[in-house]
Amino acid sequence: DAGVIQSPRHEVTEMGQEVTLRCKPISGHNSLFWYRQTMMRGLELLIYFNNNVPIDDSGMPEDRFSAKMPNASFSTLKIQPSEPRDSAVYFCASSGPSGSYEQYFGPGTRLTVT
Amino acid sequence: AQTVTQSQPEMSVQEAETVTLSCTYDTSENNYYLFWYKQPPSRQMILVIRQEAYKQQNATENRFSVNFQKAAKSFSLKISDSQLGDTAMYFCAFMKRTSGTYKYIFGTGTRLKVLA
Numbered sequence: 001d002a003g004v005i006q007s008p009r010h011e012v013t014e015m016g017q018e019v020t021l022r023c024k025p026i027s028g029h030n031s032l033f034w035y036r037q038t039m040m041r042g043l044e045l046l047i048y049f050n051n052n053v054p055i056d057d058s059g060m061p062e063d064r065f066s067a068k069m070p071n072a073s074f075s076t077l078k079i080q081p082s083e084p085r086d087s088a089v090y091f092c093a094s095s096g097p098s099g100s101y102e103q104y105f106g107p108g109t110r111l112t113v114t
Numbered sequence: 115a116q117t118v119t120q121s122q123p124e125m126s127v128q129e130a131e132t133v134t135l136s137c138t139y140d141t142s143e144n145n146y147y148l149f150w151y152k153q154p155p156s157r158q159m160i161l162v163i164r165q166e167a168y169k170q171q172n173a174t175e176n177r178f179s180v181n182f183q184k185a186a187k188s189f190s191l192k193i194s195d196s197q198l199g200d201t202a203m204y205f206c207a208f209m210k211r212t213s214g215t216y217k218y219i220f221g222t223g224t225r226l227k228v229l230a
Contacts, residue, residue: 031216043205043220055215089157095216101147101209103218105159 004106006092012112018080021109024073025094033103034067034077035091043091049075082113116141118208120221127196128229134181135191135224137206143167146210148182148189153223154202162204165189196228 005024013019025032034046047057049069057067064083069075079086089110093103117140127133139148150162165173165182172180177197181190193200206221 033218042222045218045220048216050215056217091159093159101211101216102149102161102164103159104161105151108157 004092004094004104006090006106006109008109009107010110010112012114013082014114015083016081017113018078019082019086019111019113021077021090021092021111023075023077023092023106025075025092026096026104027073029094029096029104030072031095032069032075033093033095034075035093037089037091037108038087046077079111082111084113087111087113116143116208116210116217116219118206118219118221120204120206120224122224123222124225124227126227126229127193129196129198131196132192132194133196133226135193135204135206135226137189137191137221139187139189139206139208139219141187141208141210143210146208148180149207149209150178150180150189150191151205151207151220152200152202153205154199159205163191193226198228198230200226201228202226 007022030051032049037043046059047067048055052069067077089108091108093105095103119138146167148165152160152162163173163175163178177194179192203223203225205223208219210217
């Protein structure tokens with residue numbers, strides 16, 4: 001298996017622009033997580049999907065952030081409009097129904113908003 | 115609310131030596147899972163080891179082992195025969211499952227440097 005795939009790996013954008021991050025979970029996994037990692041705040045869970053349904057979005061910072069999972073093999077995290085404080089590494093992780101519960105992380109997207 | 119505390123922001127160890135990273139957590143749950151993840155400079159998060167709270171036996175994975183003290187809510191990671199490739203950020207994580215949903219909480223991490 002190719003593991004969790006994220007794109008792009010790096011994104012540089014100007015303040016006010018829309019940013020879309022993409023994630024393809026491991027085939028057969030039914031849970032998907034979006035995290036944000038910064039030096040100041042560490043690793044923060046933004047939103048969690050189970051069977052394509054958002055279960056917990058309490059970590060989404062504000063209305064500028066939105067996430068979708070239209071099917072079991074694809075999810076997006078959108079920021080509109082972006083701000084410099086959104087600069088961070090965004091990770092997607094997936095977890096399977098096997099009962100072991102560990103998460104498998106993608107390589108992350110480093111977002112820089114200037 | 116559950117919390118996970120890693121009190122050692124940074125540690126260093128000589129190659130081939132043993133090092134222990136500490137993690138404590140707070141929960142009122144009885145059934146949960148604990149994990150250690152490694153994040154090397156490449157930034158990829160990798161699972162190191164997993165412990166089910168209902169198991170008394172400490173988990174081991176080659177050079178990595180844990181000391182799980184459920185009553186004390188402590189979950190330390192021991193790395194034996196440290197290698198340069200062990201240099202990374204290590205995160206302790208807590209997970210509980212409630213009615214089919216999952217709640218993961220990560221600690222702030224410990225930066226480990228293995229010295230040649």
